[in-house]
Amino acid sequence: MSxxxxxxxxxxxxxxAWLVVASAVALAAVIGAQIFGFRTSxxxxxxxxxxxxxxxxxxxxxxxxxxxxxxxxxxxxxxWRRTERADLLAASAAEVGAVFTGLTLLLGSIWGRPTxxxxxxxxxxxxxxxxxxxxxxxxxxxxxxxxxxxxxxxWSAAVGIFGALNVPIVYMSxxxxxxxxxxxxxxxxxxxxxxxxxxxxxxxFLLLLIVFIAWRYRAARIExxxxxxxxxxxxxxxxxxx
Amino acid sequence: xxxxxxxxxxxxxxxxxxxxxxxxGGLGSNxxxxxxxxxxxxxxxAAYEAPVRLGGQVVAGSIDWDPGAxxxxxxLSDGTSSLEVRSKGAPPAMFKDTMGVxxxxxxxxxxxxxxxxxxxxxxxxxxxxxxxxxxxxxxxxLIREEDDG
Numbered sequence: 458m459s460x461x462x463x464x465x466x467x468x469x470x471x472x473x474a475w476l477v478v479a480s481a482v483a484l485a486a487v488i489g490a491q492i493f494g495f496r497t498s499x500x501x502x503x504x505x506x507x508x509x510x511x512x513x514x515x516x517x518x519x520x521x522x523x524x525x526x527x528x529x530x531x532x533x534x535x536x537w538r539r540t541e542r543a544d545l546l547a548a549s550a551a552e553v554g555a556v557f558t559g560l561t562l563l564l565g566s567i568w569g570r571p572t573x574x575x576x577x578x579x580x581x582x583x584x585x586x587x588x589x590x591x592x593x594x595x596x597x598x599x600x601x602x603x604x605x606x607x608x609x610x611x612w613s614a615a616v617g618i619f620g621a622l623n624v625p626i627v628y629m630s631x632x633x634x635x636x637x638x639x640x641x642x643x644x645x646x647x648x649x650x651x652x653x654x655x656x657x658x659x660x661x662f663l664l665l666l667i668v669f670i671a672w673r674y675r676a677a678r679i680e681x682x683x684x685x686x687x688x689x690x691x692x693x694x695x696x697x698x699x
Numbered sequence: 700x701x702x703x704x705x706x707x708x709x710x711x712x713x714x715x716x717x718x719x720x721x722x723x724g725g726l727g728s729n730x731x732x733x734x735x736x737x738x739x740x741x742x743x744x745a746a747y748e749a750p751v752r753l754g755g756q757v758v759a760g761s762i763d764w765d766p767g768a769x770x771x772x773x774x775l776s777d778g779t780s781s782l783e784v785r786s787k788g789a790p791p792a793m794f795k796d797t798m799g800v801x802x803x804x805x806x807x808x809x810x811x812x813x814x815x816x817x818x819x820x821x822x823x824x825x826x827x828x829x830x831x832x833x834x835x836x837x838x839x840x841l842i843r844e845e846d847d848g
Contacts, residue, residue, distance in 0.1 A: 502826040574791035650827035
C-alpha cells in the first residue's frame with residue numbers, strides 16, 4: 458500500500474495493461490516465428506542451414522531502419538513545434554534503433570564468417586552500417602551530456618535527422634558501389650520455402666520494436682518528470698520529500 | 700553562449716558538407732571495393748606487387764585443390780579477362796565453380812595473383828533443394844571432390 462503512495466508521489470504510474478500484454482505477445486511472436494522458420498525451411502542449396510540466420514539478421518536491419526524513420530519524423534516535429542513528447546519519442550526510437558543496428562552488425566558478422574570467410578570487411582555496406590551505428594551511439598552520448606532540455610532537444614534533433622539521412626545510403630550502398638555484401642533479395646530470388654518465415658519474423662521483430670520504443674518512451678517521460686521535480690525542489694531550496 | 704552556438708553551426712555545416720562530398724561528390728564513384736581482372740591488367744606495370752582486392756567468378760573446372768598442402772589454384776574471371784589465383788589454406792565451404800569471390804593480395808611478376816585472403820561473394824538467391832536432394836551434395840563440393848579422389 459505505502460509503495461503505491463510513494464510511486465504516486467514520484468509521479469510514476471503502473472505500466473499500462475496494454476503494454477504488458479503487447480510485450481508478452483511480441484515475445485511469443487518472436488519465439489513462434491523462429492520455431493516456424495526452423496521447422497519449415499529446408500537447407501539452402503548454396504549455404505545449407507546457415508540460411509536461417511536470415512530470420513534474425515534481416516528483421517533486425519529492417520526494423521532498425523524503421524526506428525530511424527521514427528527518429529527522423531519525431532525530430533522534425535520537435536524542431537517545428539518544440540513539443541517535449543516528440544523529443545522523448547525521438548530519443549526512445551534512437552536508442553532502440555541503435556540496439557537493432559548493433560544486432561544487425563553482430564548477426565551479420567556471425568553469418569559472414571562461415572559464408573564469406575571473414576567476420577568483417579570494409580565494403581560500402583558494412584562501413585556505412587557501422588557509421589550509422591556510431592552516429593546513434595553518439596546521439597545517445599550527446600543526450601546524456603547535455604543537461605538543458607531545450608539545448609538537448611535541439612542538438613539531438615539535428616543529429617537524429619542527420620543520422621536518419623544515412624538510412625537510404627546504407628540501403629542503396631549495395632547497388633551504388635561494389636560490395637562483398639550481396640544486393641537485397643527480392644521475392645523472385647527468395648525461394649517460396651523461405652518467404653513466409655522471413656515475413657513472419659519481420660512482423661514479430663516489428664512488434665518487438667514497437668513495445669521496446671513504448672517502454673523506453675515511458676521511462677523517458679518518467680525521467681523527465683523526475684528532472685522537473687528535482688529542478689522545482691532545488692528552486693525552493695528544500696529537499697525532495699516536500 | 701553565442702560563441703558555442705556559432706561553433707555548433709560551423710561544425711554541423713562542416714560535417715554535413717564533408718559527408719555530402721563523400722557520398723554524392725567525386726569520391727562516390729571512386730570507392731571501389733575490388734577491381735576486376737580487366738581493370739587490374741589495364742594498369743599495366745603498376746598492377747604488379749601492389750596490394751589490391753580482385754573480384755570475379757571462379758572459372759568452371761579451373762579449381763586445383765591440394766588438400767595435403769592446403770594449396771589452392773583457380774582461374775578468376777570477369778567474363779572478359781581472367782587471372783590465375785593462388786591461395787593458401789582452406790577456402791570457405793561455399794567456394795566452388797562459378798561462385799563469386801574477392802581475393803586480397805598482390806599480382807606477382809609471373810602474372811599469378813598471390814592471395815592472402817579469400818572471400819566468397821554469393822548472390823542474393825536462396826533456393827530450396829528439389830525433392831529428395833541431399834543439400835550436403837551441393838554445398839560441400841570441395842570436400843566431396845576430395846573423397847572422390
